[in-house]
Amino acid sequence: TDQDAVAVNVPVVLDQLFHVTFVIYDSEASKSFKDLVTEYMRPAMLAHAQAIDKVVLGQIGQFMNNSYGNLNALTVNNAVDSILGTREIMNRNLAYVDGRNLILTPSTETTLLNLPIFTQANQVGDDGQALANAYIGRKFGFGTYMCQHMSSVAVTPTVDATYRTNAAAAAGATTLALKTGTTLFDNNSWFTVVGSGIVHRVLTGGQSTATSITFTPALQGAVLDSAVVTFTTPGAVNNVSGYAAGYNKKINVDGFTVAPKVGQLVSFSNTASSPVYTIIDVVTLAGPTYDLTLDRSLEVALANDAAVNVSPQGEYNFAFHRNAIALVTRPMELPRQGIGAASANVNYNGLSVRVVLTYDGKAQGTRVTLDILAGIKVLDTNLGAVMLG
Numbered sequence: 001t002d003q004d005a006v007a008v009n010v011p012v013v014l015d016q017l018f019h020v021t022f023v024i025y026d027s028e029a030s031k032s033f034k035d036l037v038t039e040y041m042r043p044a045m046l047a048h049a050q051a052i053d054k055v056v057l058g059q060i061g062q063f064m065n066n067s068y069g070n071l072n073a074l075t076v077n078n079a080v081d082s083i084l085g086t087r088e089i090m091n092r093n094l095a096y097v098d099g100r101n102l103i104l105t106p107s108t109e110t111t112l113l114n115l116p117i118f119t120q121a122n123q124v125g126d127d128g129q130a131l132a133n134a135y136i137g138r139k140f141g142f143g144t145y146m147c148q149h150m151s152s153v154a155v156t157p158t159v160d161a162t163y164r165t166n167a168a169a170a171a172g173a174t175t176l177a178l179k180t181g182t183t184l185f186d187n188n189s190w191f192t193v194v195g196s197g198i199v200h201r202v203l204t205g206g207q208s209t210a211t212s213i214t215f216t217p218a219l220q221g222a223v224l225d226s227a228v229v230t231f232t233t234p235g236a237v238n239n240v241s242g243y244a245a246g247y248n249k250k251i252n253v254d255g256f257t258v259a260p261k262v263g264q265l266v267s268f269s270n271t272a273s274s275p276v277y278t279i280i281d282v283v284t285l286a287g288p289t290y291d292l293t294l295d296r297s298l299e300v301a302l303a304n305d306a307a308v309n310v311s312p313q314g315e316y317n318f319a320f321h322r323n324a325i326a327l328v329t330r331p332m333e334l335p336r337q338g339i340g341a342a343s344a345n346v347n348y349n350g351l352s353v354r355v356v357l358t359y360d361g362k363a364q365g366t367r368v369t370l371d372i373l374a375g376i377k378v379l380d381t382n383l384g385a386v387m388l389g
Contacts, residue, residue: 020142040368055293066217067217105315156313237252292308295376332373
């Protein structure tokens with residue numbers, strides 16, 4: 001029997017514009033033995049690479065339902081178990097075996113490099129490369145890399161640890177009975193519970209005197225009666241007009257006792273089930289208030305004073321197959337001829353960068369701009385998982 005070959009169109013909105021601009025002044029160029037435009041092109045592209053790293057790795061929030069590990073408790077004794085548990089989640093989700101990657105935070109990499117299985121040449125079989133260069137390489141079916149922009153939250157946000165469970169719950173449960181705590185919390189709040197090891201997000205039961213909540217992902221381990229439940233304390237959206245769906249610039253927030261951090265996951269509480277974003281930049285303003293830049297455009301509108309729920313302290317490592325996420329770029333339109341600009345589109349491995357050189361008469365120098373028009377889209381959450389540490 002012939003089968004139908006079906007192609008599915010997945011829309012990817014090109015709503016991310018990365019740009020780096022610098023000026024090479026005539027006085028500097030005249031005194032230099034090198035072509036300064038070429039000299040500064042590499043660090044300009046490194047800035048682009050760092051920004052794109054943050055956006056791509058920021059998609060980790062959409063894979064939190066596939067979590068495994070020991071939040072704030074990754075050690076040499078349980079590190080291998082954490083990797084294998086993450087691998088098992090991907091195996092059960094039928095993720096492709098070939099082409100998997102595991103991106104580690106600096107702290108997680110340090111823990112793994114303390115294990116002989118990752119560094120000793122007689123166990124690794126790499127002629128000493130791991131020991132000489134801290135190179136982990138391919139382990140347990142993952143191409144393993146450290147990235148300085150992988151989500152690592154080193155400072156504890158303000159928390160409420162006054163809640164206790166009101167009954168035991170088995171591993172795999174998605175509901176907890178609670179004894180009343182001292183404060184209220186919202187849907188989409190992040191919490192941990194002793195016995196589970198991973199971080200959870202409230203789906204229903206918040207915004208009340210909570211006696212029962214449903215949440216995601218399911219409990220990793222069994223939870224005892226009267227186990228401590230710790231919620232992170234939210235801030236709030238600080239904009240009278242709110243923010244429309246599709247907005248992709250800075251979001252102003254207030255109400256935090258501890259400043260939000262780059263790499264934290266964030267969800268908002270004005271919708272029943274908020275999308276999960278990642279903070280990729282924080283600017284502290286007077287008040288204090290904070291301007292947050294997220295990994296992608298808002299999927300739903302935000303109202304003023306909507307709760308801004310941030311994830312707890314810990315290491316968030318990302319395992320994924322390359323087909324899990326699409327980063328799409330498109331060549332930018334070049335300036336018209338005759339307006340005093342030299343320009344070109346350059347492509348490398350599917351990444352399109354536009355370079356424009358214009359002469360700035362007022363500044364008396366050459367202005368160099370490198371920009372990338374891009375869109376990011378998660379294609380299949382079954383092709384990724386989160387290893388917590």
